[in-house]
Amino acid sequence: MEALDSEVLVAGGGPVGLTLAIDLGQRGVKTILVDKRPKPAFLPKMERCNARTMEIFRRLGIVDEVRKSGLGQDLPMDVFVIRTLQDPPIAQHPYASVNELKRQGAEVNDGSYPLEPYQLISQYTLEPLLKRVAERTPGVSVRFGYELISFEEDADGITALVRNLQGNESTIRSRYLAGCDGGSSTVRTQLGIELEGESLLEMHQALYSAPGLYESIPIGKGRHYHVADEKSTFLIVQDDTVHFTLHAVVDDSSEMVELFRRTVAAPIEFEMLYVGKWTQRLMLADSYGTDRVFLAGDAAHLVIPTGGLGMNTGVGDAIDLSWKLAATIAGWAGPELLKSYKSERRAIGARNVDASRQAAIGRRTWRSICGPLAFEDTPEGEIHRARIRDLVDKEQRKSNELLGIELGYRYSNSPIVIDEPGEGPDPNSFDYTPTTWPGSRLPHVWLSDGSAVQDLIKPHCYTLVNLSGNSDANQVFAREFEKFSVPFEVLAIESDAAKQVYVRDLLLLRPDLHVAWRGDLVPADVAGVVSRVTGNG
Numbered sequence: 001m002e003a004l005d006s007e008v009l010v011a012g013g014g015p016v017g018l019t020l021a022i023d024l025g026q027r028g029v030k031t032i033l034v035d036k037r038p039k040p041a042f043l044p045k046m047e048r049c050n051a052r053t054m055e056i057f058r059r060l061g062i063v064d065e066v067r068k069s070g071l072g073q074d075l076p077m078d079v080f081v082i083r084t085l086q087d088p089p090i091a092q093h094p095y096a097s098v099n100e101l102k103r104q105g106a107e108v109n110d111g112s113y114p115l116e117p118y119q120l121i122s123q124y125t126l127e128p129l130l131k132r133v134a135e136r137t138p139g140v141s142v143r144f145g146y147e148l149i150s151f152e153e154d155a156d157g158i159t160a161l162v163r164n165l166q167g168n169e170s171t172i173r174s175r176y177l178a179g180c181d182g183g184s185s186t187v188r189t190q191l192g193i194e195l196e197g198e199s200l201l202e203m204h205q206a207l208y209s210a211p212g213l214y215e216s217i218p219i220g221k222g223r224h225y226h227v228a229d230e231k232s233t234f235l236i237v238q239d240d241t242v243h244f245t246l247h248a249v250v251d252d253s254s255e256m257v258e259l260f261r262r263t264v265a266a267p268i269e270f271e272m273l274y275v276g277k278w279t280q281r282l283m284l285a286d287s288y289g290t291d292r293v294f295l296a297g298d299a300a301h302l303v304i305p306t307g308g309l310g311m312n313t314g315v316g317d318a319i320d321l322s323w324k325l326a327a328t329i330a331g332w333a334g335p336e337l338l339k340s341y342k343s344e345r346r347a348i349g350a351r352n353v354d355a356s357r358q359a360a361i362g363r364r365t366w367r368s369i370c371g372p373l374a375f376e377d378t379p380e381g382e383i384h385r386a387r388i389r390d391l392v393d394k395e396q397r398k399s400n401e402l403l404g405i406e407l408g409y410r411y412s413n414s415p416i417v418i419d420e421p422g423e424g425p426d427p428n429s430f431d432y433t434p435t436t437w438p439g440s441r442l443p444h445v446w447l448s449d450g451s452a453v454q455d456l457i458k459p460h461c462y463t464l465v466n467l468s469g470n471s472d473a474n475q476v477f478a479r480e481f482e483k484f485s486v487p488f489e490v491l492a493i494e495s496d497a498a499k500q501v502y503v504r505d506l507l508l509l510r511p512d513l514h515v516a517w518r519g520d521l522v523p524a525d526v527a528g529v530v531s532r533v534t535g536n537g
Contacts, residue, residue, distance in 0.1 A: 055444075055513075071239045080220065
């Protein structure tokens, strides 16, 4: 057999590429990750891991590391609309701290809460953390300072040309290539795949160090402070509460210093560490790849920060791609399994781009009436601020209250999911409805011994969750999975809460916690079910 440098080459060392490399390594897949940067950059492109991403990090065994490195778990996540940080807020939407959400989730067992709540953590904190995890993961080689220049795909694999910081070139031979290399993706460009969509505002982003600011904010602690001006000014607290970012529509980067000073409106010492331009884009790739080359993260979809769906969608890409690559490399995946990555995740990419668009429209709606009148200390100014408040209460929530988008996505019309007649809960709703409708993520339920069902589902195999008390189904499914040499386990549960939330007595789960099939009785064609969900047709 041909000697390979790696089984999977990952291009791009952002959160998506690193998550993919870690998960592949944990599945025993030899992986090389390359990134043209010498090290992760100190730029806060994202600042919140949503609930689904944190559930994924829990399954990777790193959720505690992420939480310890992020925003304090007792700090609130409130969102404000303001004139300045010193004036009474025009609007304030309270959002619970991590620890408060954990307390609430411990008291509720109806599937409506995630196993892990969100976590505010800046990208400049998360990337180095994930890099360290990848570097200690057996089978993973992390090579920052190596740029993917080009690649050739043949029937057996990929030959990639890379160049290091010294200009030396070398080749890497792998079976598969994952392009996690961002919006200007080399992988996507060479494949000739276009991004289609729309560009919105061109904004400036600046990063500041202001050590005394957070503790001195008089109007209340939060994570986001939207300024009701005509510049779409938006102040974001970073995870250490020492650094802040400011986004605004300005003509010149030099304006960002004075704009920060006006927003703070207090004699606080600060330093601007970075300023640059970026353009809001809502775009989706025409295709997510070929037989051996795949796109994930920003290489496949560009989602503006409104709603916080960009990096989090990319982590979902990584996990879906990882288990399917691992299964294919291990030899037990059917021919349709890996192909399903492209159809499943592109549909979710389109859904999340649209959700971000809805959130952006909501924000534009209330921002359209902002401007100088909002800052006047006059009766007219107060009336106008009340108008803004009313619109904010209706429209801004689309950016911050979208648990249904985060948890409720479903792999509908998937070639490896057994569909049911009907429609089920709306998978595009911003409100989350717990469901085991085929293709859905398994809702979180606590068992009587304090364990979580999700924690009992192993990531390397298909699992039959059996709530019926009848073991006959276990042997029937086991025999069929054995015919395909597919890893399979049974989880027998006695739980009234699980029976109420999961609705069906039998749930067949994929390694990624998504429901492949469900029923109350053993299906007449078990062989057909197992063949379909394992990609064998």
